Amino acid sequence: MAIDRLSFNGLRNLRNIDFQPGERINLITGDNGSGKTSLLEGIYLLGMGRSFRTRHLRNAIAHDSEELILHARLAGDPPVPFGIRRHRDSGELEIRLSGERLSRMSRLVETLPLQLINPDAFRLLEGPPAGRREFLDWGVFHVKHDFLDAWQRARRALKHRNALLRHDRMDDASLTVWEQELVTWGEKLDTLRDEWFEAFLPVFEDTLSGLLPLPGLQLRYSRGWDRRRILAEVLRQGRETDRQMGFTQQGPQRADLGIRINRRPAVEVLSRGQQKLVVSALKLAQGRLLEATTGRTCLYLIDDLPAELDSDHRRVFCEWLESMHCQVFITSVEQNALADLWQPSTPVSMFHVKHLNDGEGQLQPLDRQTS
Ligand SMILES: Nc1ncnc2c1ncn2[C@@H]1O[C@H](COP(=O)(O)OP(=O)(O)OP(=O)(O)O)[C@@H](O)[C@H]1O
Ligand SMILES: [Mg+2]
Structure with missing residues (x-):
């Protein structure tokens, strides 16, 4: 199970992005405040119907937008398109899966099993x-x-x-x-x-x-x-x-x-x-x-992996991810911290979130190292 197309409109500073993630490891780098966590937040929203950053979805709508529209497509024959939409003034979340309007999130949750690992993850214990x-x-x-x-x-x-x-x-x-x-x-x-x-x-x-x-x-x-x-x-x-x-x-x-x-x-x-x-x-x-x-397979969203993990543990963690046949989105401020952690046979796609002068984040693919 892998997402092969993502497009976001009106999500925080990601006003308009559209890209094709790779089927396995996706590395997302960018400066502080460029929009990396927002990108993961968008995927999480698509799979869970709520954010991991705010209880009020309204806060995730870009300041100058009236609504938030997120679309994704699962690769397959046929591919499975799905999406959510939320208007600033309405409390309602519009959910769609393969063209059908759904009244509950559970079918999307089922469609996109995902796990988030971020710097707050230790809170699961405490x-x-x-x-x-x-x-x-x-x-x-x-x-x-x-x-x-x-x-x-x-x-x-x-x-x-x-x-x-x-x-x-x-x-x-x-x-x-x-x-x-x-x-x-x-x-x-x-x-x-x-x-x-x-x-x-x-x-x-x-x-x-x-x-x-x-x-x-x-x-x-x-x-x-x-x-x-x-x-x-x-x-x-x-x-x-x-x-x-x-x-x-x-x-x-x-x-x-x-x-x-x-x-x-x-x-x-x-x-x-x-x-x-x-x-x-x-x-x-x-x-x-x-x-x-x-x-x-389960999709993994990993925000700021290098934080608090030493290089040996980071390597073993990545080996586990590689051994599972899952799609992964990993963010980091530093490109070098993540690029060398993978076996040559693992398909790795790299993206950079560029922070434009007006604050908008744009996604640019970097050279792909796919074997
Ligand atoms: N509702 C909103 N509308 C527009 N911009 C917003 C909104 N909410 C937050 N932002 C801005 O979106 C940008 C992206 O934030 P995000 O947390 O995704 O960055 P990041 O790349 O993860 O940064 P860091 O490396 O510091 O974790 C920030 O500059 C933030 O100020
Ligand atoms: Mg962040």
Whole structure:
């Protein structure tokens, strides 16, 4: 799976770019503020429907544009065109795939599995569980076809239960109905997540051992409620305290991945660079497992790779990327920092983002070294 055409209009300082990325490694260089991260942001938006830089998509629209239009095409026979559009004054995201208008992002997410590794990546370890849950669910979503349905049903049941908990008078009959629904779909989610995790763990351990051997590192999945009790009982017995809190305290919505070293949280032990490598191993392992289970490859967006990785680790990281048959977009301020990291047989395409005087970023292909 590779994008062979990208065109962006009205994305930050990339007012109008149109280019043909290479099918494997794409190196993007340019000065500070030229638009490198914005380019990755555009691809991320196409695959996720949201930005990794702002919660308000409006901020990503170029100051002098009324709208943001991003188009891409997946290579293939036939090729698959898709795109998104967002007007400054409307909150709505227009989504298209092969000419068809979609009401939800999930089909685009499915079409373009992608992973982002950027200078904030270490936050996956130290940040709130929501980020790790999203990481976990990304994996399950792409390999288990019944995940999305179970996730949506569990979320709906949880919303209803929380709303009932906040009513002045407890409606026990309605609570029972929504609790049963939450139990059914919550347990299904747990089964799917647990099966995915069993497959993921050895791939992660193998990836990490090549990148940075860390004996004593343990990755664990926790389902979000007491391991010794069934969800139905947890919910029934938790009604009173949940009502006082105004929300459901335990359940699949609290699932998490715990990363510890010798029983202590990894963030308290590892250096920043080591944390980055652990997160890189997690994200590379996602792509490896996706490829092994479905035959599909994952697209990697890597912002500012040289930051905080020494040259040896950078080389091993790139070797992993090379060994996977995936398309990669890597940015760096310095051209030399990335150009020599690849085997002669790996197709590498190079682009430079030129910062024009009025602030606009333009993309220029550099000499291609493709063997
Ligand atoms: N909504 C917007 N409209 C127009 N320009 C914007 C908008 N938001 C940000 N910019 C500008 O877009 C430019 C590109 O920023 P970007 O973060 O992509 O640069 P970069 O090449 O990644 O830089 P660095 O090497 O410092 O990370 C910046 O000069 C920024 O000021
Ligand atoms: Mg940047």
